Amino acid sequence: MALRDRKREILDAAAPIFGEEGYERASIDAIATRAGVSKPTVYSHFGGKEQLFRESVADSAQQQNEASLSAISQLDCSGDDWREGLYRLGLALADFSLSPCSVFLDRLITAEIGRDPEIFDMVQNRAVRPMHEALAGRLAMLGNAGRLQVADPVKAARQFVVLVNAELPGLTALGTLRITAETFETSVRDGVDTFLRAYAH
Structure with missing residues (x-):
């Protein structure tokens, strides 16, 4: 083998x-x-056990992140429906963040980060930063097309992810409560609207 x-x-x-x-x-x-x-x-x-745990958490985060990267790659930056594309992307990213695996992984990282702070950097490097960079690339394309004003695409990408998820921890009690599809969509769309008020021409 x-x-x-x-x-x-x-x-x-x-x-x-x-x-x-x-x-x-x-x-x-x-x-x-x-x-x-x-x-x-x-x-x-x-x-040893500690390094295996770090690798395991980072690997799980990376696998969870693959769906986000796929959704980002499907964002069409050339068409007239780019705003609706951002809404769809926001809904997809927020939905992934509420998946049972993602919620459980977040709790595991939170529980162990005090014992081993290196977990945070490993997850950031293997999963979070690649996702932000992929999204930054798409936002930069929208900037080049005159749709957005994006001086720092990576910062804009981080803010987009935060905004589409902003209301969900409170609405779902950190992923432990189910909410209606309407509540979920309204929350995410509000986040995208806030992002567009800051960045759209």
Whole structure:
């Protein structure tokens, strides 16, 4: 088996165990058993439990982020319906942020970041920044087309993501309550409207 495949199997085995048990109670033995590898194999790939946890969280965030990157790539910056495209993108990004996996991952990071601050940087580098950069590229295209005034596309991208999600933590009690589709859409559209008031020509 290729080394990459084995590392992938270990990460796939580690994610649910860290999720179910938390960092402290999760054991390398359990992860190795679920992955079908020996305990020394886990150590040879990740060095120890702490690095495996960091890699597992960052990997899970990266996988969650793939749907966001796909939605961003579909934003049409050349057509006349670019505003509606931004609304659709805002709805998609907000919907991904409320997925059970995303909500659970956020809680896991929040619970462990005090113990291991490096988790934040790993997640930012592997998942959050690539998403912001992809969105910044699309917003820059809208700027070049004369649709938006964007002096700093990366900052604008960060603000777009924050604004479309701004009301959702309160409305959903941090992802624990269901809200109606109408409430969800209104909240997200309000966020996009705020963004457009700041950036649109």
